Amino acid sequence: MKAGMHGHPTLSIPMGGILLKENIEAYLHHLAQEERSPATRSQYARDIRQFCAFLGEAPPTKERVIQYKKALETAYRPASVNAKLAALNGFFAFLGLPHLQVRQLKIQQSPFCAAERELSRDEYVRLVETAREMGDERFALLLQTICSTGIRVSELPFITVESVKAGAAPIHLKGKHRMVLLPAMLCVALETYLHAVGVTAGPVFVTRSGRPLDRSNIWKKMKALCVRAGVAEEKVFPHNFRHLFAKCFYDADRDIARLADILGHSNINTTRIYIATSGGEHRRQIEALQLVLSR
Numbered sequence: 001m002k003a004g005m006h007g008h009p010t011l012s013i014p015m016g017g018i019l020l021k022e023n024i025e026a027y028l029h030h031l032a033q034e035e036r037s038p039a040t041r042s043q044y045a046r047d048i049r050q051f052c053a054f055l056g057e058a059p060p061t062k063e064r065v066i067q068y069k070k071a072l073e074t075a076y077r078p079a080s081v082n083a084k085l086a087a088l089n090g091f092f093a094f095l096g097l098p099h100l101q102v103r104q105l106k107i108q109q110s111p112f113c114a115a116e117r118e119l120s121r122d123e124y125v126r127l128v129e130t131a132r133e134m135g136d137e138r139f140a141l142l143l144q145t146i147c148s149t150g151i152r153v154s155e156l157p158f159i160t161v162e163s164v165k166a167g168a169a170p171i172h173l174k175g176k177h178r179m180v181l182l183p184a185m186l187c188v189a190l191e192t193y194l195h196a197v198g199v200t201a202g203p204v205f206v207t208r209s210g211r212p213l214d215r216s217n218i219w220k221k222m223k224a225l226c227v228r229a230g231v232a233e234e235k236v237f238p239h240n241f242r243h244l245f246a247k248c249f250y251d252a253d254r255d256i257a258r259l260a261d262i263l264g265h266s267n268i269n270t271t272r273i274y275i276a277t278s279g280g281e282h283r284r285q286i287e288a289l290q291l292v293l294s295r
Helices: 017-022 024-033 038-055 062-075 078-095 121-133 137-149 153-158 161-166 184-197 215-229 238-253 256-263 268-274 279-287
Strands: 168-173 176-181
Touching (some): 017 024, 017 038, 024 038, 024 078, 038 062, 038 078, 137 153, 137 238, 153 215, 161 168, 161 184, 238 256, 256 268
Antiparallel strands (some): 168 176
């Protein structure tokens, strides 16, 4: 692929799925320059390749993209469909083919979350205690760090020896900067752990080779832990601990704007998703109104 004007690569003319594939790497490079995370780039690549497989050797037309959208609606949840369409729309814009972009699905935000996926405080405690019983103090502390601060799993490398001593961690990710306060009890527990393992600088949660734990390492350990702890597997994933923090904080403070700042949300509507109650809790609330009169 030759360099074009302004130093950008010259793109192949996308006549079909095969040639669309030839431009995926250029698009991923563009996303990297836009400072999109590796996880986002990987997901976009998978979504675009999925569309290319659907397209085959046929030329990409608006009609075919709409057909693909309808096929996605029968196989995925609306939020997943929109995520895949966002990847495609960005790719088409990059290729200079905005006429191929399609509208995302309109999704009305549910006032409650699915109870089968909601992690309770008791279940969280059981997971931490089980990790300790298994002799994995590092992982017990990792769970507590996420759940007591509300950080994303991708932000764990910013929890360093230096931040533990300061009681606050500066987070710099995706062009955003914020300061995350660390609870005093967490700092004491982390300092005890760091002294025991002999870590004196850098990230707290590292592998034996000294590299920060990545998402896949953490995900696998969580899945193994939930079996031992007797917690449903669908409830145990990194982001759910962040959700639990948000719910606990909101129950205590009732200030959604402050919570949005702490979580690093630029849109308060995103924060609303985090504090949605379960369907059972929602039902109890509306039953308590007693607006149905007995005869």
